[in-house]
Amino acid sequence: MANRCTRIPEIMFPREGVDLSKWAVIACDQYTSQPDYWAETDKTVGDAPSTLRLTLPEVYLEDADVAARTEKIHQTMQQYVQDGTLRTLPAGVVLTERWSGGSCPRRGIVLSVDLEAYEYTPGSASLIRPTEKTVVERIPPRLKVRQGACLELPHIMILIDDPDRQIIEPLFEQTASYDKLYDTDLMQNGGHITGWFLRPRPSRPSSKHSATARPSTRSTAARTHRRCCRMQ
Numbered sequence: 001m002a003n004r005c006t007r008i009p010e011i012m013f014p015r016e017g018v019d020l021s022k023w024a025v026i027a028c029d030q031y032t033s034q035p036d037y038w039a040e041t042d043k044t045v046g047d048a049p050s051t052l053r054l055t056l057p058e059v060y061l062e063d064a065d066v067a068a069r070t071e072k073i074h075q076t077m078q079q080y081v082q083d084g085t086l087r088t089l090p091a092g093v094v095l096t097e098r099w100s101g102g103s104c105p106r107r108g109i110v111l112s113v114d115l116e117a118y119e120y121t122p123g124s125a126s127l128i129r130p131t132e133k134t135v136v137e138r139i140p141p142r143l144k145v146r147q148g149a150c151l152e153l154p155h156i157m158i159l160i161d162d163p164d165r166q167i168i169e170p171l172f173e174q175t176a177s178y179d180k181l182y183d184t185d186l187m188q189n190g191g192h193i194t195g196w197f198l199r200p201r202p203s204r205p206s207s208k209h210s211a212t213a214r215p216s217t218r219s220t221a222a223r224t225h226r227r228c229c230r231m232q
Contacts, residue, residue, distance in 0.1 A: 004114070004117060004127060005113050005114045005117035005127045005128055006111055006112065006113055006114075007111065007112040007113070007114060008091050008092065008093060008111060008112070008200050009091070009092075009093070009111055009112040010088055010089065010090070010091050011088075011089050011092070011094065011110070012081075012086040012087065012088050012089070012151065013086065013087060013089055013181065013182075014049060014085060014086060014087075015084055015085060015086070015087050018048075018049050018085065019048050019049075020182050020184040021184050021185050021186065021187060022044065022045050022046075022048040022049070022050050022187065023048075023049060023050050023051060024051065024184065024186055024187070024190075024193065025041060025045070025050060025051045025052045025055070025187070026041075026188075026190065027155035028055040028056060028057045028058055028155070029058050029138075029155075031057075031059065032057075032058045032059050033059070034059070035059050037188065038057050038059050038060075040188065041187065041188065044187050044188070049080065049085045051153055053072075053073065053076045054073060054076060054077055054080070054151060054153055055073070055145075055153055056069055056070060056073060056141070056145050058138065058141075061138070061141050066141065067144075070144055070145050073145060073149070074148050074149055074150075077149055077150050077151045078150060080151075081150060081151070086151075089197065090199060091199070091200065092197055092198055092199040092200060093109050093110060093111040093197075093198050093200075094109065094110040094111075094181060094195045094196065094197055094198070095107075095108075095109055095110075095171050095172070095175070095178065095195065095196045095197075095198055096108055096109070096110055096193065096194070096195045096196075097172070097193070097194050097195075098186075098191055098192070098193040098194075099191045099192045099193075100186075100190060100191030100192075101191065107168050107169075107172065108157070108168060109168065109171075110195070113128060113156070113158065120134040128158065131159065171198070175196050178196035178197065178198055179196065179197045180194070180195070180196055180197075181195040181196060181197045182194065182195045183195075
C-alpha cells in the first residue's frame with residue numbers, strides 16, 4: 001500500500017556550540033497550571049538560544065501581553081535563521097531515544113506528516129486521528145502564533161500499530177552506523193535524549209516504476225513551514 005501521510009523533511013537544527021540542554025524545552029502545552037515551572041525554565045535558559053524563545057507556553061495564553069509575546073517569538077525566529085543559530089540539515093529523519101525514568105526508553109522517528117491526512121473530529125476514520133479530545137478553544141491562540149511565523153516547532157507524537165516491532169526496533173540495531181546528531185541531558189529532571197540522523201536510501205526500480213520506502217512513525221514532526229527540531 002502506498003504511504004500517503006509521511007514525508008522526508010529538511011529539518012533545521014542548532015549550529016555547533018549551542019548548549020542543547022538549554023535548547024530543548026518541554027512542549028508548550030505542559031505544566032499549564034504551574035507557572036513556577038516555566039519561571040524556572042526561563043531562569044535556566046537565560047540568554048542562551050532556546051526553543052523557549054520560539055514557542056508560547058500555554059500557561060501564558062490568558063495574559064495581557066500575549067500579543068507582545070507572540071511578536072517577540074516571530075522576531076526571534078527570524079533572528080535564529082538570519083544569524084546562523086539554526087542550520088538546515090539535508091533531507092532525512094532523526095532516530096531518537098529518550099530516557100526519563102523506568103526500565104526502558106521511549107523510541108521513535110522524527111519526520112514529517114501530511115496534515116491533510118489528519119482530522120480531529122470524533123469518529124473520524126482519517127489516516128491520522130487524535131487519541132484524546134481536542135480542546136478547540138485553544139486553537140485560535142495557537143493559530144496566532146503560527147500566523148507570520150517562519151518556523152514550525154511541532155511536538156506531535158504519533159502512535160502506530162506495530163505489534164511485531166518491525167519498524168522502529170530494527171533501526172536501533174544499526175545505530176553504530178548512523179551519524180549521532182545530539183546526546184544531551186534535559187533540564188528540570190527531563191532525563192536524557194540521543195538522536196541519530198538518517199538519510200533516505202536511493203530509490204530502486206521495481207519493474208518499470210521506482211519507489212522509495214518511507215518508514216511509518218511513533219514520533220514525528222508536522223509538515224508546515226520550515227521544520228525546527230525541538231528534540232523532545
